[in-house]
Amino acid sequence: MNAMPGIFWYWNADPTPNGIRRQLTQIRAAGFRSVYLHPMPDNFRKSDFKSGMKMRYLGRKFFRLARTAVDECRRLGLRFMIYDEGGWPSGTANGELVKRRPEFGIHVLERRADGSIAPRNAGIDCGYPDLMNARATKLFLTLVHERYRRELGDEFGRTIGGIFTDEPRFFGELGSDAVPWSPCLPEHYRSRYGSDVEEIYPLLFRLPEVTAEAEAARRRYLEAYATLTAESYYGVISGWCRRHGLPFEGHMNNEDLHSLHAASLGDFLRCADRFDVPGVDAIWRQIHPESGNGNYAKLASSSAIRNHRKEALSESFNVYGNGVTGQTMYWAGNAQLVRGINRLLPMPFPYSDRREAKVGCATELSPRNPVWNALPALTAHWAWAGNYDTGAIEPEVWIFYRPEPFSDKAAASAFDAMLEALQEKLNDAFVFWRFAGVDDLAAATSKKLLIVPGEPMLPEQRRAIAGFAAAGNPVVRHPAEPLPDLAQYACICAGTERGIRVLPCRRPEGESLMIFNESTERKLLTFRPRAGECWRELAPPDPVHAELEPFRTSETKCELPLVPGELRILTTGKAVPPSPAGSAEAKPTHLNWIVRSVLRSRIGEHITCRREPHSPVPLPASGDFTEGEPDFSGVIELETEFNAAEPMPRYLEFDWVAASAELFVNGRSAGLRAFAPWIFRLPPLRPGRNRLKLVVSNPLGNEWRARYPEMKRTGQTNSYAERIAGFTPDETRIGVSPAAKLYL
Template identity: 25%
Template sequence: MTTDRKIFKEFLNPGAAYTPIPFWFWNDQLDKKLLRQQIEGFQEKGVEGFVLHPRLGIPKDIEYLSDTFMEFVAFAVKEAHQRKMRVMLYDEAMYPSGAANGKVVELNPRFASRGLHATVYEEVQFPFSIKLEEDERIVAIFVLDKKEKEYDPGNILCIYPEQNNDSYTILNKQHGIQIESSEHHLMKNKQIIVLSEDYTNGTIRGIHYGQDDGEKYAPRSADLLNPEAVKAFIQLTHERYKEVVGEYFGNTIVAMFTDEPDITGRNSKPGYLAWTEGFEHELINEGYRYNDLLSLFFDSANAEQVRQDYDRAINERMLASYYIPISEWCLENNLDLTGHPEKSDDIGLLKAFHIPGQDVVWRWVAPENDKGITGPHSTAGKCGADAARHFGRRRNMNEYLGVCGKENTWNLSAADMKWYTDWLAVRGVNLFCPHAFYYSIDGVERSHERPPDVGPNNVWWPYYRLFSDYMKRLSWLMTDSVNEAKIGILTLNNQLPWKMARYFFENQMEFNYVHEDLFLLNKVKVIGNILKIEQQQYEVIILDDMQLEQFNPRVATVLYNFISQGGKVYVISSTLPIKQLKQIHYLSYDQLEKMGPFSRFQQIQLESRSSNIRVSKVWKGKQYFYFIVNEGEEPFSGNIQFSKDIPTEAWDAWTGKRHSLEFSENKTNLHLGYRESIILTSTINEEAPLRLDDSTKEVHTLEVQLVPSRKDGYWQYSGLQDWQETDELTYYSGAINYMLHFQWQAKKADMVVLDLGSVYEIAEVHINNQLVGVKMWAPYEFSIPKQYLRDGENEIVVRITNNSAVAMDQQPQPSGLIGPVKVKVIAQEGDLSHEENISSE
């Protein structure tokens, strides 16, 4: 299979449709001139869109959704329109979504978030009065035995609303209820538990000072399970945007972004579960009794099942009351709904999204400590991507990098930003939403509100075009393509297991998450021994530490049909069940070491095993691509083997370069450095240069002399050292130029390489006033084109940029060019033996 000659050019310059679309924090006094300048700056760096995001720091005289505020919105949208850029509107001020900065509750106080809570009473004297808050409603009252561990739902007396016992009478009073009994007092081994529904006093983070978490004017969150409250939210927010900028819907304005709506709100009263008026009837209609509601708060034999069904019911109600109405409004108005739910594995809620999404924030996912492959947040990348695959959505989005600096500071290196981008792309994300570009960093209240700025106010901004081009190329690769995953991991709608996912990642086996709702929506088709969902075809289904009984019976019906036609279902668990179904294969985790039944699903075979190499094989039209990522902290080098679809060429999405591959018995050598990725494919070989093999070459080094300079912005010292060792640079973030000289006389070199040694953190290199390149992570090695060199003295200027955290956090850390600096000359053996001024390395 060979690609069309145009496809590499398309890959190099995919176009604005694949642009990153960052959050643009509007967080200060707005000025049209500055708005225009920033939009121009975005586009100059290859950023062809933005999410217009009101943020903490906007002054109170620019009230959210007011004429003044909307005038700035209209201006920014018009500026984007003139530049053919893309805009997403953010539906809140600030977050979580659904409150319209408190305007929903201002419109009707009964629209405030509500929750269910439990109160335990002991040593009660009758008649017993319970005072209720305004709009508080009793859901159920129980009399039961005290228990130290768990309750027995079958041995609980519900005295309200069922009133199954003549010993108790419930009387409604003006501000509460009164319980009367034939007994004078409650027996010592008994207690009364009251479940009541009340306002949670939850809030959101607002956009004006005084509106943040815990502050006096924090806006009240809305009851998102109440359809009337959501209608008010849409009327206040979405219709207001339509009124002002509706003419741009479907062209410049492409989507509405909803952000982690929280039913109870932030900082809600402790012990409250998501609820709304009359919600208990939805559980009762599902076959539960009032007694079972206690299991939401207290342990019992059926607590796990009750809580699972409660979660299902809440999410179904949330879909019906919030996500679907907003999704339908967007569809009617030529917009896509994008954004993400509150939790990292809420995959079932994504069916309402036209561009499913998730977020990766707070460094919950990170390069260190296996955070990329362990824990519930490690599923966030595939959550949105797999939802898109199975719902037939072309794009999926991830909001990432927010508070992802080390220790939640500005200390996010360009190398780590690259790691996060690769981490998402190899899992299938194809729309990158960097969090965030700050309109202003004036004052710590702005600069350190969910830092860092990953755009214009970061020291790496001069080089951001490298990142925007890279994101575009990866977005292009992962759009309109189908990954060749033959393994599906079965999941609930709100719980994505990660143990088997880790195993598959570490062994270069591709999988997708297949969630419960797909079966109930008839998205799953059994075709022979294949489970087909949209364009995905699975030969194996995995239950990771779960049992079929946890799922809707429809799931088991489909899977047994799949098994009967030759499909394979595995239950993999730390504790295997005593009762095992014959049709299903059972394995314990320690039986996976030999890889057994899954080895045939390896996309590539590594001669030297590496648990840090990730692979996604996708088909884009009739062309296949292997996207291979090094997620580890060390370089990888070794032979890789392909059993089929053998590639002939390597494409580097970061540099835009390509080279041919050399194979022997279906094997080729792969070298992936720290923070590197590569794309392998089969193409018309004549277009690609052959990579130089330096394994049999002779390597020599040239002497390099540091030249101190008194020019502004240049290194003035006679030796290389950490900036932190000089008083004036201890808290400096920015760039410094280093001038170096070397003598060139060798004529027969095949390659000349500049090795800068240790660098913190970005190096831009010029040779004789010619740009050689930019490196943002080790190894800091640059191939110097021989035509840039001249006989005699050659001048190197190295521009080093350190980390923004040094100045922004007043956090000293290694900075500068440390070296040692070498110029390496690589040539055929013997070619350099008679050259002068060359020393053997």
């Protein structure tokens, strides 16, 4: 049973059996393959989320309803995934673990005002567990995982397809006045380094000047607690999951900022080695056309490659805002797909639409938001494009992964900027690369180009790099040394091209190239096939653009047209001649749309989408319905007629649609479009008059924006809502361009 794509299903109220069945049917109809049950108990972060499910987390009623959900998933062909916490971060058992065993709480080492240094149990206040204590992790398994096994274990490995852990975290940071610590750490440090960790305590805190001795001490300390966490938390849980036939998956924290996650977590790769499906978080618009392209997702895919895992995942969209469109989700999904993320997990679908719970979650992806109408097109694309083996191909170029703390914030920011620029340089040159750690250097069996950003400080790192170079592998210390000619490492012969990203991957159809235009411009990618190469295009679920502007290939040249945000896939095999549609005649036309009906979305005590009486009126000349109603969110139905003449048109293309639409021709669906290009393949037309209906949806963004001042005044907002209030809306219009083209 395929688990991609999936969706996070928030139980933020007590569900009913009928409600469970209804919502799972909606999830399956939208094209999702798996559902992640995400419990949101009422006591979880009350200041932010106001209210949640009243039944006891992991109580009898909870498991009766969970069994109903598992049974319904089996009937629908959905994979049921267990989220291992009541809220987040994982490891707390919704605070129960530390209540039972306070000594298992998370610890920090503090420097007091008098200069003395002593540990403090911070878990007593926050409920977070000590990730370096294997006994705490085993208690977590007893409280949570064993409960699922007793109640639902008969479906493990069948309908139940995995367990997800989310953002387990530390308190404190090296170079501050509070440093991560555990009672288990001194013994581990002593066995690793043969000395007492207490000797370096004074060097771990904020200092007037960070000496070379202090930097070395901090790196050793970070290495010690990172390896201890990998063994005592991730290793213990993954061992339990494998003993019970369940993949272990999830993500850590702060993956999008290298220096931040390195300073707090330590070695991402060593921790992620324990995951069967490693992942990242993409909930804050870190991956968005206006704010970032997601190179950090390579951390998860790098882990998958070095451990030969087939999948890497992303938890996506939670705080993109209720104005997120299908086009934005398409772009952000494609940006991750070409970086090795092949299981996309949008979130959340809240069970309840009560005002308090909904606002706290910031983004709602459910039938209550008209953007849901775009989901079938997106899930079909994600399931098709994500059908590749992330870990199957080993790149020839590695970037050395440095899990090191930085002495100051400016140095950390400078390193992050340098690392991002290096990654973009490789991407522009079509170089397939991954992150590699010390373990990779020792295990390498073929020649690799190793790019070492900055100057690693740990003796273990320096020895490994020196040994790797001595084995005949080229090593470049960047930016101190120039990069070699990158063309020799490129996956296609095309020089460089800013904005086009290419991922070589292995699919059921064969060796393939996933090609994404992340720019805002239309592109024509031209490259030269290597000797013996023969490429053909894989038809996507909606192949209209591939039919109209096909991939063209010859012995000397390949050409692939790409609209902004588009992803297309080439695979090896016998070339297919271009479709005759590639030379179709384009005939401009102007369609005079009439607004026939309106479904208006409202945010109040509940989210509603109600049909309102609406006299037929012309759509404004601009094509934008909100020209007269600027705060409108919802669905409009447009109608028009046109006379068909010989030769009959085969395709209809609009300049734009806001934000998704389904076209009906003489009562027959011509398809759903949720992202550009806005092309519909027309069914057979009849000579003379034909009737067109276009059902256009935009998301809840306009209504949310109009309601936000009232929500803020009445205390319904939280930090998430404050964040999205500052976002530029993805799309405020609803409508369609009157100008169009008919392809004959």
